[in-house]
Amino acid sequence: MNRTELRFAWRLIPFLDSVESLEDGMVRLRDRRWLVWHPDVMAALFRNDRSLSHPPSRTLSPLLGNRSVLWLDGPEHTAYRRALVPLLRGEQYRSVIEEEVARSIRGLPSGPTSLTEWTRTLTLRIIGRVIFGVDDDELLTAFRRWLDRRLGSRVRTLAHRWLTPGATRSDPVLDAMLLRRAQSAEPPALAACLPRADLRDQVVSLLFAGHETTASATAWTLYWMHQAGITDRLDLVDAAIAESLRLSPPATLAGNRMSADGMVITPSIYLAHRRAATYENPHVFDPFRVSPPAGAFFPFGGGVRHCPGRDLALLEIRLIVTALLRHKHVRIGSSSTPQLRGAAMAPPPSLAMVATCRR
Template identity: 75%
Template sequence: MNRTELRFALRLIPFLDSVENVEDGLVKLRDRRWLVWHPDVMAALFRNDRHLRHPPSRTLSALLGNRSVLWLDGAEHTAYRRTLAPMLRGNRYQALIEELVERAIAELPGDPVGLAAWTREVTLKITGRIVFGVDDDELLAAFTRWLDRRLGSRVRTLAHRYLTPGTTRFDPELDRKLLHRASTAEPPALAACLPPEDLRDQVVSLLFAGHETTASATAWTVFWIERTPGLAERVLDDGDLLDATIMESLRLSPPATLAGNRMSADGMVLTPSIYLAHRRAATYEHPHVFDPARTPPPPGAFFPFGGGVRHCPGKDLALLEIRTIVTALLRHRRIRLSIPDPRSPQLRGAAMAPPPSLAMVATCRR
């Protein structure tokens, strides 16, 4: 591993910040591997995505398994996307999301809670209900512990990736319980349409992809609203402003800093950087300023949900969750956040969440 790759692996955000002003919007990580974020390159990449291969993330494939939809390709991938699409249609879940969010907010203590940990708990509950059809707090808590042991800190992620390569990071007992829940789900959502040998990887992938990023996006939106005087009151009266606020938060604090790897027929690997594309000074005026009133960006410059044939199938569901949680939180509670250092987000894999030290105090209105 060369020095650039080492910095990319060990200190991802400082590394990305250090190359932010590279005008070409691409940096060589090693022979035949490039980090890319120039909007023209991104637009072309997503246009041609169907003809590219999508090599797995080494960190995540050891957790999600080889059969995860995140790295299947070709006809198999298309078939899986078709299977998942109806299940992830956001508007099916409006009532369920509202119910779970109202309950979570009613249970919020007046004492400080970690903002990112709380949003993770809420979005995992929603995803769990969608995948299993029932609540199973014990199983979800075991899943969270398993994930935290592997992704809870950069050191753990890298230790698992580089010091124990090739070793399985599955937990057979947890997998058995997840499979049992998925197989007995009512309606049987996934189990009815997937071969049994693929079920474990898709269940874990959906639980993971469905809650981590949505939780971070929600936490970052709350963070930016709280930091912007008067915004909390205004977003409650103006749905368009709320949507623009969520989009601006996804721009400046994208939960996924990188989209999936793309590989050309001759073996060149391109890793799209969402974080850098969203902070490019040639695209965005004052890119580090949070401004929900920005004009729409050009093609290839804004892609928090990735793009091409791998664009996130959970986008509408995620936006519905973020809107519902943020609105209910602001309507029922007065929010105060501890002073965080926004320059030190927490990385879980390549996903970026607010630091665990960012605590929220949510007192009742009235």
């Protein structure tokens, strides 16, 4: 590993900030591996995505499994997405989301609470209801603990990646609990449409991807609205969500692509969204921005790997933010140094929120 790739792996955000001004929107990480963010390159890459392969993440594949839909290619990937997409259509879960949001707001303490932990707990409950059809806080707590042991800090994440390369990081007891719950769900949506041998990897992938980035996007939206002094402007919630997804995308990277000759290309969402040639004052939160050009805004990825739960995530963010600001007066701290969990970027757990009843 050369110095550039080492900086990319160990200090991702400082490295991305250091190359942000490169006008060609690409940097070589090592021989035959490039980090890219120029909008023209991104648009072309996503248009031709079906002709590329998608190598698994060395950080996440030992957690989510090699059979996760995130790494599959070709007809197998297409078939899995066709099975999963109908399960993740947002509007069918509106009542579930509203119920969980109301429950979570009622449970807010009178004093400070971690904004990140609050949104994480809430979005995990929601995706748990989507997958399993019931509340199971014991199972979801076990899942959170397992995930935090591996992604709870940057040092822990990279230690698992580099000190035990290729080693599985699953928990057989947790896996058995997840499979039993998925197979007993009513209706058994996942178990009915996926092979039993692949069910574990898809359940874990959906639980992880279905709550981690949504929680981060929700927390960032609340943070930026508070910083801008617009928490009373519910008419700006959708615009604030879009601008928060631009300025603080919950996923910094959009997966790897590999050409037939072995060239690996890694799109950077973070850098594409902060490109000065595309966005005026790119580091400023501005919910009144005009729509960006193609290839310049892709918080949910793009091409054949765009997030199938995009509409569900956007609905969750909108309902959580709107309900919280409608019922509570919210104060949020000013510390915004992001925490990385894999390539996902969230506000730090220390970012405190105080929510008091509106009078």
